[in-house]
Amino acid sequence: MISYEEALGEVLDNPLELGVEKVSLLESHGRVLAEDILADRDFPPFNRSTKDGIALDFSSYEQGRRDFKITGVLAAGMPQQTLNDKEECLEIMTGAVLPAKADTIVMYEETEIENGIAKILSQPKKGQNIHQKAADIQAGEILLKKGKTISTSAIGVMASVGKSYVLVKRLPKIAVISTGNELVEISETPLAHQIRKSNVISLSAALKSKDIEHQLLHLPDDKLAITKEIKQILAEFDVLMLSGGVSKGKFDYLPEVFEELGIEKVFHKVSQRPGKPFLFGRNSEKTKVVFSFPGNPVSTYANYHVYFLPWLNRSLGIPLPSEKVVVTEEVVPHEFLTLFLQVKISWNENQLQATLVKGNGSGDLVSLALADGFIKVPKGTTTFEPGSQFEYIPAK
Numbered sequence: 001m002i003s004y005e006e007a008l009g010e011v012l013d014n015p016l017e018l019g020v021e022k023v024s025l026l027e028s029h030g031r032v033l034a035e036d037i038l039a040d041r042d043f044p045p046f047n048r049s050t051k052d053g054i055a056l057d058f059s060s061y062e063q064g065r066r067d068f069k070i071t072g073v074l075a076a077g078m079p080q081q082t083l084n085d086k087e088e089c090l091e092i093m094t095g096a097v098l099p100a101k102a103d104t105i106v107m108y109e110e111t112e113i114e115n116g117i118a119k120i121l122s123q124p125k126k127g128q129n130i131h132q133k134a135a136d137i138q139a140g141e142i143l144l145k146k147g148k149t150i151s152t153s154a155i156g157v158m159a160s161v162g163k164s165y166v167l168v169k170r171l172p173k174i175a176v177i178s179t180g181n182e183l184v185e186i187s188e189t190p191l192a193h194q195i196r197k198s199n200v201i202s203l204s205a206a207l208k209s210k211d212i213e214h215q216l217l218h219l220p221d222d223k224l225a226i227t228k229e230i231k232q233i234l235a236e237f238d239v240l241m242l243s244g245g246v247s248k249g250k251f252d253y254l255p256e257v258f259e260e261l262g263i264e265k266v267f268h269k270v271s272q273r274p275g276k277p278f279l280f281g282r283n284s285e286k287t288k289v290v291f292s293f294p295g296n297p298v299s300t301y302a303n304y305h306v307y308f309l310p311w312l313n314r315s316l317g318i319p320l321p322s323e324k325v326v327v328t329e330e331v332v333p334h335e336f337l338t339l340f341l342q343v344k345i346s347w348n349e350n351q352l353q354a355t356l357v358k359g360n361g362s363g364d365l366v367s368l369a370l371a372d373g374f375i376k377v378p379k380g381t382t383t384f385e386p387g388s389q390f391e392y393i394p395a396k
């Protein structure tokens with residue numbers, strides 16, 4: 001059995017080359033940019049007024065003039081005008097184009113306007129209140145680099161250069177598969193010996209929150225049926241994400257079925273709790289990967305966050321986030337297993353602190369909903385004191 005660290009290393013060593021696709025700008029939020037976005041023009045595209053006031057020729061002020069006759073009003077959206085006479089000025093609004101032959105803007109608050117004459121009350125500096133053409137970026141320069149995760153502000157930047165469609169990294173297409181004869185649909189009333197399938201519903205919600213295309217499928221505890229179906233599913237999807245049927249039981253057929261279908265087992269079973277009987281595999285062409293999670297609800301859920309999400313980030317070229325929290329109580333490690341303990345998170349003096357959520361093992365679905373995430377507790381024999389720091393894996 002391999003350690004958690006080795007297992008994560010193997011998972012991260014098997015990213016998929018997913019390619020790229022074009023999506024509409026509004027659909028691109030959270031996706032990974034697959035092209036550089038260039039400035040299609042200078043930013044700003046013209047000398048732009050940053051204040052409401054008057055535009056004048058500074059040399060006239062320098063020569064002692066303080067009163068300027070107003071000969072027009074410039075609004076944002078008007079084509080560029082010209083200041084025809086040094087002794088005159090033009091009123092100008094924020095965002096309007098600086099007129100030719102003017103070089104300085106004085107805001108209204110620093111003037112007194114009477115009978116069409118603006119009197120300057122302040123001591124303006126040459127060139128003030130002008131956002132110079134190309135000061136932010138020049139046409140042809142890179143505004144956003146490929147590889148960036150698209151934020152809402154990046155969407156605004158792309159809108160400003162007229163990108164209504166944008167090239168992004170493709171997301172994997174995933175089959176989310178429940179296994180087991182005991183499972184019924186959520187809309188059904190289970191008989192005494194049955195339960196509703198919940199694991200795959202959480203997985204589906206988690207994938208939906210990332211806009212990942214996926215399909216919910218179900219397999220009975222019947223080896224022939226499983227083999228036939230998985231063969232078809234493999235042809236259609238990039239990733240198989242299964243829950244259950246992967247441990248030591250008489251009806252846990254998945255490990256042998258994968259082998260028969262040519263799925264290479266990268267590892268099966270990790271020295272961790274929960275989630276020990278996890279199997280990770282891939283096809284020989286390395287175009288498909290299989291996350292076969294143990295069926296206990298907490299195991300499936302923990303392993304999705306511990307392995308699948310980092311794998312997804314690696315496949316998309318996104319840096320892996322790392323967060324630390326401090327525990328409020330003693331934490332007892334396991335001598336041989338890495339533990340993923342459920343915690344509730346709160347803020348304490350600018351630091352995230354974690355309080356353990358006590359549950360009844362990895363079959364306890366109820367405690368799972370009370371937790372915000374997991375802390376990773378390395379194996380060992382020394383109890384951690386309150387205040388010790390742990391890696392935190394948020395679960396959303």
Ligand SMILES: Nc1nc2c(c(=O)[nH]1)N[C@H]1C(S)=C(S)[C@@H](COP(=O)(O)OP(=O)(O)OC[C@H]3O[C@@H](n4cnc5c(N)ncnc54)[C@H](O)[C@@H]3O)O[C@H]1N2
Nearest residue numbers: 178197198199200244245246247248252276294295296299
């Ligand atoms: N002899 C051994 N027995 C078990 C071992 C072991 O090492 N040796 N490991 C235990 C651990 S740890 C786990 S975790 C489970 C994993 O079992 P499987 O992956 O084979 O899952 P199943 O047997 O199919 O189901 C286990 C449990 O989970 C429930 N389940 C499954 N799918 C769903 C679903 N979609 N929604 C809700 N609940 C689900 C299922 O009904 C079972 O109660 O094995 C231990 N045994």
Ligand code: MOO
Nearest residue numbers: 274275276299362
């Ligand atoms: O790996 Mo299991 O999840 O401890 O029940």
Ligand SMILES: [Mg+2]
Nearest residue numbers: 245247249252
């Ligand atoms: Mg089993």
